[in-house]
Amino acid sequence: MNIKATLIAVSESLFDRHGFTATGMDKLTRGAGISSRTLYKHAGSKSALIASVLSEREKRFLRRLEVTSTAALFKALEDWVRVEGCRNCLFLRAYGETGGDTPEVAEVVLAHKARMIEKIADIVALETGRADDPQLVEQIVVLFEGATAAAVYRGERAVVAAGKAATTLVQRACV
Amino acid sequence: MNIKATLIAVSESLFDRHGFTATGMDKLTRGAGISSRTLYKHAGSKSALIASVLSEREKRFLRRLEVTSTAALFKALEDWVRVEGCRNCLFLRAYGETGGDTPEVAEVVLAHKARMIEKIADIVALETGRADDPQLVEQIVVLFEGATAAAVYRGERAVVAAGKAATTLVQRACV
DNA sequence: GTAGATGTAAAATGATCGTTTTACACTTGG
DNA sequence: CCAAGTGTAAAACGATCATTTTACATCTAC
Structure with missing residues (x-):
């Protein structure tokens, strides 16, 4: 019944x-x-609506990624x-469509990516015992991003393969 | 001076x-x-123009990827x-913006991805000596896709890390 | 020398864009 | 009871969308 919540949910699926x-x-x-009057009262503008949609999506996404191992991280992505x-x-689609020129959108996108890197860094540190391994973190970030993108045309296979690669790389760093 | 070539080049950079x-x-x-009359005589329609832009881009892209090792593949992406x-x-951006609903566009995109998988499979087979390792191929595909996506916000670092990860995984399969 | 191809500029097509406005109905709290 | 708040429907805003058309200029080849 919450108007703003349904607006955002509907917008997300249409976008x-x-x-x-x-x-x-x-x-x-x-x-x-x-x-349209009600929409603009709640959303402000289309750009603001896009930013709201992304913010809500991030919350839902992060809730699914509350894990403590690389394997679980990619299992969570598989579920997603x-x-x-x-x-x-x-x-990234929103960023691309706006050319990165809409500040409200660009900000949400880049902040999300920064948070994802932090999350992955935490998991890797926890798992390897090492406080800092930037190269390994970068590799897991790339695998996570690649799984998301490749899943468009490869489906779940891509996520499974990415998860296997990630655990292999992390394992190697644990010795 | 070739009208169609400049049209496609200009369109690519604007898109x-x-x-x-x-x-x-x-x-x-x-x-x-x-x-606009000349544009439509040469391009047919906007969808057709997008398809043409992607086809030309693929040619240019593949020309840069004529390599025989995983390391060289990611070096080539770094250069790109x-x-x-x-x-x-x-x-993938074109596919996303059209929702996959524009056949001429979807076809070019999916064909390109299929060709990329084939190319990577060839390189992996050549390097490992094994004729077929679908899991490893899938992993390199994901790393390649992930490097491209993550480079938006991580820059060349992402590509370098992806290349290191790829050679590590391929090396492991060579023993 | 004229027919055909290839280009231009510019206007018109009807639809759709994001956004604002006008006018009206319903609830709710003081 | 009425003022404020929140919703609706519908029209209007000027801009822009992809595409077609009309009218005219320039080259090239037979």
Whole structure:
């Protein structure tokens, strides 16, 4: 019944399915069952709506990634892909569609990526016992990003393979 | 002086910089210095122009990837990123912006990804001596895709790390 | 020398863009 | 009871969308 929550949920699925620029405000109002006046009162503008959608998505995403091992991290991504589908990273898609020129959007995207790196760094540190291994962290970040992107055309296989590669690399660093 | 070639080159850079949907036909005609009539005579339609842009980009991309080792593959990607910048995979961006619903675009994108997998499979087979190692191929594909995506916010570091990870994994399979 | 191809500029097509506004109905708290 | 808040529907905003058309200039080849 919460208008803003349903607006954001509807917007997320439409943006994800058809793209940000290609999804007009009329499709959003129609989808959420509200007037354009109400939409603008709650969302402010299209850019702000996109930023809100991404912020909410990040919360939901991070809730699924509360893990303490690399293997569990990629298992969590596997679950995410199974439940939410794989249409590539919505953050990078938003960044790309706006050319990085919409500050409210760019900020949310880059902040999200920074948080992801931190999270992965924590997991790697916990697992290897080493406080800092930037090269290994970078590799796991790349595998995570690659699994998300490749899943578009390879499906879950990509995530499984990425998880195996990640555990192999982390294992090697534990010796 | 070739009108179609310059049109495609200009379109590629505008699409890459600002996104496909956000780039209108007037910016393309203005950018290429031609009339809209001439644009449509050469390109057919916007979807067809996008498909042409991607086809030309693939040719240029593959020409840079004529290598015979995993290490060289990622070095080539490093060069590509340095020369052409890193705004994420333009093929997946096109696929995402059109929701995969524009057949001419979807076809070029998926065909390109299929060719990339084949190329990587060939390199891996050549390097390991094994005819077929689908899991390892999948891992290198994910690393390649991940390097491209992560380079948006990590720059060349991501590509370097991906290359190191790839050679490590391939080496392991050679023993 | 004229027909055909290839280009231009510019206007018109009807649809759709994001956003604001006008006018009206319903609830809720003082 | 009425003022404030929150919602609706619908129209209007000027801009821009992809595409087509009309009218005209320039080259090239037979």
